[in-house]
Amino acid sequence: METNNVSDNDHNRIWHIPISEISPNIEQPRKYFSHEDLEDLVLSIKKHGILQPVTVTEKTDGGYELIAGERRFRASQIVGLVSIPAIVRSATKQEKLELALIENIQRQDLNAIEEGFAYKRLIEEFNLTQQEVSEQVGKNRSTIANMIRLLDLPEEIQKALIDKKINAGKARALLSLKDEKEQMRVFRSMIGEEMTVRDVEMKVYGNTDKSRKGSVRRDPNVVAQEELLEERLGTKVVILEKGKKGTITIHYSSKDELKRLLQELT
Numbered sequence: 001m002e003t004n005n006v007s008d009n010d011h012n013r014i015w016h017i018p019i020s021e022i023s024p025n026i027e028q029p030r031k032y033f034s035h036e037d038l039e040d041l042v043l044s045i046k047k048h049g050i051l052q053p054v055t056v057t058e059k060t061d062g063g064y065e066l067i068a069g070e071r072r073f074r075a076s077q078i079v080g081l082v083s084i085p086a087i088v089r090s091a092t093k094q095e096k097l098e099l100a101l102i103e104n105i106q107r108q109d110l111n112a113i114e115e116g117f118a119y120k121r122l123i124e125e126f127n128l129t130q131q132e133v134s135e136q137v138g139k140n141r142s143t144i145a146n147m148i149r150l151l152d153l154p155e156e157i158q159k160a161l162i163d164k165k166i167n168a169g170k171a172r173a174l175l176s177l178k179d180e181k182e183q184m185r186v187f188r189s190m191i192g193e194e195m196t197v198r199d200v201e202m203k204v205y206g207n208t209d210k211s212r213k214g215s216v217r218r219d220p221n222v223v224a225q226e227e228l229l230e231e232r233l234g235t236k237v238v239i240l241e242k243g244k245k246g247t248i249t250i251h252y253s254s255k256d257e258l259k260r261l262l263q264e265l266t
Contacts (some may be wrong), residue, residue, distance in 0.1 A: 014053050016083045017064060019076060022056060025066045027097040029118035030104050041075040050076065053085035055099065064088070067096050068103040071139050094126045102137050112168040113158050117145035123148075130234065145234020146172060154180055157187050165191060174201040176227060178236065233264060 005124060054069025064086070066073055091099065101118045104110045110118070121134050130148075134141040150161065150171055160166045170190070177183045186203055195203075220244050222239050229237040229248070236251035252258045 003106070013087070014085050015088055017056065017086045017088075018083050019073070019081060021063045022054075022084070022086070023059070023063060023065050023070075023200050024073070025070065025096055025100055027093065027100055028066075028070055029097065029101050029114050029121075030110055031068060031114055038071065038075055041071055042078050045072075045075050045079050045081070050081075050085050053087050056086045056088055057087060057091045057096070063163065065096075065231055067091055067099050070100070073119065094122070097121060098136055105137060105139070112147060112150055113162050116150045119144050119212065120148050120151060123256060123260075124254075127256070129261075129263060142231060142234065146231070149230075149234060152186075154184055157183065160187070170195070170200045173204050175230070175236075176204050176223075178238070202217075233261060235261065 007027055052069070052072070052074050055067040056064040057067055059065050067089070069086075073084065097118065101110075101115075101122075105115065119130075119133055119137075122128050122136070122246060123130065128136070130141050130144045133139075134144050137144075147168075150158070150168065151160075153171060153174060156173060157166070161168065161171050166187075174183045187199075190200055191205065219241070222241060226237050226239050229239075229250075233250065235257065238249040238251075239249050239265060242251070250261060252261055
């Protein structure tokens with residue numbers, strides 16, 4: 001089997017590498033794998049073999065590290081294949097995360113929390129802006145921002161997202177509630193009910209009138225404007241009116257986010 005001394009000229013060449021010599025990608029953003037999906041892939045591999053090679057990089061201490069193709073790799077192990085077709089390429093730590101992330105996004109394999117966490121890692125570990133991440137992975141900047149905002153939700157709600165008990169649209173609506181107790185109260189009231197995203201938004205708006213400013217009912221137009229700014233900026237925004245004047249408060253959770261917001265606003 002051809003596995004050694006891979007040169008730059010062999011960048012697109014397909015090698016057959018022993019599975020025992022490949023270790024999983026430690027930068028893999030996907031943490032949850034559906035047994036049903038793997039079972040389907042196992043059956044496909046048994047019948048047709050591996051139709052698309054995985055991508056690996058050579059390790060300095062010998063062997064290979066998987067960059068992209070985690071499901072194919074896992075399914076091949078289950079099938080009991082001795083080797084697997086692979087493309088060998090060099091990759092930095094950032095590129096390993098980006099390539100694994102892009103593959104999962106293209107295949108829609110990541111849940112919203114995994115996706116948000118991967119974007120956050122790219123920003124925090126590699127000093128990228130949200131705009132730079134959006135360009136790297138081919139997503140709108142507002143999508144990046146909104147996925148990261150989901151990480152601010154309580155752990156129980158994040159787990160519900162992972163378990164597909166609620167979708168990202170409903171979870172984003174809960175972010176409009178600034179108080180975690182209110183988020184949990186509305187979340188628990190909607191579990192088990194057949195509610196649309198719009199239903200959740202209406203329920204949330206009914207609570208924001210009370211939770212954001214005591215028992216005073218707020219102008220729904222102002223609430224809508226807050227939502228618009230939060231969507232555009234990807235962070236918590238509060239508008240307080242005093243007659244014809246008012247204040248807009250934009251929240252940030254780190255110096256990097258502050259820098260990003262300043263770039264957005266200037």
